[in-house]
Amino acid sequence: MSHVASVELEVDDIPSLKEAAKAMGLEFVENQKTYKWFGRFMNDYSGANAAHLHGINPKDYGKCEHAIRIPGDSKAYEIGVVKRADGKPGYQLVWDFWAGGYGLRAKIGNDGGLLKQSYAVMRAKKEMLRKGYRATTTKDAKGNMLLTFTE
Amino acid sequence: MAKQIQMHVTPEGEITITTSGFKGSECLKATAALEKALGKKTSDQPTAEMKQQEARQNAGTSR
Numbered sequence: 005m006s007h008v009a010s011v012e013l014e015v016d017d018i019p020s021l022k023e024a025a026k027a028m029g030l031e032f033v034e035n036q037k038t039y040k041w042f043g044r045f046m047n048d049y050s051g052a053n054a055a056h057l058h059g060i061n062p063k064d065y066g067k068c069e070h071a072i073r074i075p076g077d078s079k080a081y082e083i084g085v086v087k088r089a090d091g092k093p094g095y096q097l098v099w100d101f102w103a104g105g106y107g108l109r110a111k112i113g114n115d116g117g118l119l120k121q122s123y124a125v126m127r128a129k130k131e132m133l134r135k136g137y138r139a140t141t142t143k144d145a146k147g148n149m150l151l152t153f154t155e
Numbered sequence: 156m157a158k159q160i161q162m163h164v165t166p167e168g169e170i171t172i173t174t175s176g177f178k179g180s181e182c183l184k185a186t187a188a189l190e191k192a193l194g195k196k197t198s199d200q201p202t203a204e205m206k207q208q209e210a211r212q213n214a215g216t217s218r
Binding site: 006007008009010011012013017113114115116117118120123124125127131132135137146147148149150152153154155 | 197
């Protein structure tokens, strides 16, 4: 029996997020309670990925539990790692992508996709190695990551 | 056939998990922890291999 499942990523493991950030050349700053952004809520964006549509109060923009930044780049905005707005365990990643976050988007991809990809790879490997599987990882020309787990 | 779990992650962070070589509902058990670790399962479809196995099992039980 075989099946195909699609999974919507949720971040619940800080060590895997740290590894993901490091693998991308980013710096995970533990317990940094603010992240760099424009600094004032302009209420000028209501796209599907707008943080305020995902339970984040605009009054809390700029506040976080941890932050991720591009090392040595004082101009780039930063990523805030914030607790899930729905109260469930885990975290949401929040950043200001105005003007591409001044270099941040180029690093983490549209909608943070590259960081999410890196996290998913780290989190999956951690879980499956713990269960005794062997893992191989390959990347294709389009940037897709393929992980193969065997017993 | 070796039991295998393959995970495909796009640069947009979209995740697809595929299994092969498992018997019965083993594959669902094998991927449950992985799916839970990664987030929320949004869809789950049997592969052609699974449909064939189910058809063979149904044929066997009706004899």
